[in-house]
Amino acid sequence: MHKQRVVFVHGLGSFGAAAWPKQHGLALRYDCLFLRRHGFDPVAEPLESDISADVAILVDALADSGGGHVVAHEQGAISAMLAAVERPDLVFSLSLVEPACLSLTAELPATASHRALMQPLFDVRSQLGDADYEREYFRRAYAAEAGGLQTPEARRSARRLRLQAPPWEAPLHIVPGVPTLVLTGGWEPLYEEIAGYLRDTGALHRVAAGGHRPQDSADGDRFIRSFIADVGRGLSVRAS
Structure with missing residues (x-):
């Protein structure tokens, strides 16, 4: 049976699989890829951030399997949303964890x-x-x-x-038609404001304990898994 792909995009801290310790078990059910964004390497010297390069890395990871779900944290949510704008045919769903999408809410x-x-x-x-x-x-x-x-x-x-560029400079747009979950930790008005904006444009918003990393909590992990499963079931029904 073909496994749907799930691509994970990290934020500013840990990267690759280390950024998603609670989600490793999803590999039993899905084809999981834990990306490293541009300039994030365990040995090489860091590079200036490059959103276009991040989007290209993500699009390549999705195109390789004909599309998939995207789970992104913090500044990783910027490239996730831009990839969905560029290639909505490849993005089955977006799960945005404490998304640093400040250019959407610049006036708030x-x-x-x-x-x-x-x-x-x-x-x-x-x-x-x-x-x-x-x-x-x-x-x-x-x-x-x-x-x-x-x-x-x-x-x-x-x-x-x-070396990271200010997140409010990203040329973000709302992604119509892509099922979107926004997960926040309920600790910081900034991220709740961004989540509220996305909720008003059609996203599902859930709050879980865990501060800036709610994906590490039991509830946060459950919200992500349930959302991907629900969207995936809908895709399977339409394909059958």
């Missing part, structure tokens, strides 16, 4: 406040060292302390963070 209060807080940091990022940028980014975005640069992996992560 939580997004405008976040941009006002973060824009000055982005404006001077080329003048800052990786450690200073990471420290200030975590302080502003999460009111938290950065983890420090004790290991080569941590140093690459800090460099990679500084």
Whole structure:
């Protein structure tokens, strides 16, 4: 029996399969691919972010199997939505976890406040060292302390963070006709605002515990699995 493909697109932190520990078991039922976005490599030096390259990586992964479901976290949701606009024939469904789709809600209060807080940091990022940028980014975005640069992996992560473009610059559009789940952690008004916007345009919105990574909670994982299964059953019925 042919397995439907599910492609996972990570956010800013861990990448590849490491970004989706609760979802590994889906490989028993689906043809799962855990992508690495452009510039994310366990050994090579990080590169400037490139949304077009991310979209191409995702489209190639979908085209290889004639289409599939896409599950994306944080900034990975940007390339997921753009891929669905470019090739809606290949995207069976979108599951967007805490999507950093700020260009959709640029005029709304939580997004405008976040941009006002973060824009000055982005404006001077080329003048800052990786450690200073990471420290200030975590302080502003999460009111938290950065983890420090004790290991080569941590140093690459800090460099990679500084090389990411502001998410509000992405040329996003609503994706009509593609079944969409938005999963948030209920902890941050910014992501709830984005989820509300997407819900008003037809998406299903669910909230699960887990902060910025609700996909790691039992409820969040269940919401993702149920949504993909429901859409997949509908596709199977139409194909039969």
